[in-house]
Amino acid sequence: MVIAISVQKLDHYFGQGQLRRQVLFELKLAINTGEIVIMTGPSGSGKTTLLTLVGGLRSVQSGSLQVLGQEFRGATPQQLTQARKHHGYIFQAHNLHGSLTALQNVKMGLELHRELAPAEMKARSIAMLEQVGLGEHINYYPDALSGGQKQRVAIARALVNRPKLVLADEPTAALDRKSGRDVVNLMQALAKEQGCTILLVTHDNRILDVADRIIHMEDGILGYCQLNQKLESSY
Numbered sequence: 001m002v003i004a005i006s007v008q009k010l011d012h013y014f015g016q017g018q019l020r021r022q023v024l025f026e027l028k029l030a031i032n033t034g035e036i037v038i039m040t041g042p043s044g045s046g047k048t049t050l051l052t053l054v055g056g057l058r059s060v061q062s063g064s065l066q067v068l069g070q071e072f073r074g075a076t077p078q079q080l081t082q083a084r085k086h087h088g089y090i091f092q093a094h095n096l097h098g099s100l101t102a103l104q105n106v107k108m109g110l111e112l113h114r115e116l117a118p119a120e121m122k123a124r125s126i127a128m129l130e131q132v133g134l135g136e137h138i139n140y141y142p143d144a145l146s147g148g149q150k151q152r153v154a155i156a157r158a159l160v161n162r163p164k165l166v167l168a169d170e171p172t173a174a175l176d177r178k179s180g181r182d183v184v185n186l187m188q189a190l191a192k193e194q195g196c197t198i199l200l201v202t203h204d205n206r207i208l209d210v211a212d213r214i215i216h217m218e219d220g221i222l223g224y225c226q227l228n229q230k231l232e233s234s235y
């Protein structure tokens with residue numbers, strides 16, 4: 001089994017001088033390619049900090065973090081930008097552009113792939129919107145879509161690129177029970193189909209069953225993991 005994410009002795013600090021505060025403590029974690037891992041834990045425990053480090057959105061300060069075979073500790077901003085091309089991001093506030101249609105928003109997910117001809121980009125984006133059940137809504141603006149539909153556009157945008165890694169932060173937080181369930185089922189199905197790895201942060205207990213594994217963050221420490229509902233004391 002190939003490791004997609006490998007974390008060793010990862011610490012992280014915010015602030016300078018007297019205000020400097022450690023928020024992640026000696027994290028150790030390995031996530032296999034194709035695995036869906038859900039990270040839970042109280043507010044402020046460090047989940048988003050870890051997710052953004054894995055996403056190459058902030059610099060690794062100490063320890064080791066390898067993502068898709070690349071060491072992020074000491075990576076240059078250009079290397080991190082390059083690495084991010086293999087990631088898809090899905091956030092709570094879906095961050096759609098209000099002035100762009102669903103199709104235009106999804107096409108933005110292909111922007112970094114300049115090798116694709118415009119017709120190919122359009123065809124791929126339409127196919128992706130059809131896959132998330134929005135084939136009839138491709139020319140709608142976000143304002144005319146429900147919360148669940150907007151989140152499905154965000155998923156289409158994150159996955160259109162066929163990323164090897166999908167990072168999701170509270171993707172169901174703004175959704176009702178059914179929309180939330182639809183969204184995670186869709187992420188799971190598409191991820192399994194494309195063989196990508198998912199790391200998803202959530203407080204939503206209703207979606208935990210889509211995970212292959214659940215990990216728990218508390219006060220900056222990854223305390224235990226849960227495999228198929230079975231508690232284990234360590235990794």
Ligand SMILES: Nc1ncnc2c1ncn2[C@@H]1O[C@H](COP(=O)(O)OP(=O)(O)OP(=O)(O)O)[C@@H](O)[C@H]1O
Pocket residue numbers: 014015023041042043044045046047048049050
């Ligand atoms: N840019 C920042 N500067 C200073 N402190 C920060 C910064 N970002 C986060 N923190 C602090 O780091 C700690 C971890 O925050 P983080 O956002 O990772 O937690 P979280 O588990 O994702 O919380 P939530 O579930 O509420 O999103 C918190 O104490 C937070 O206040």
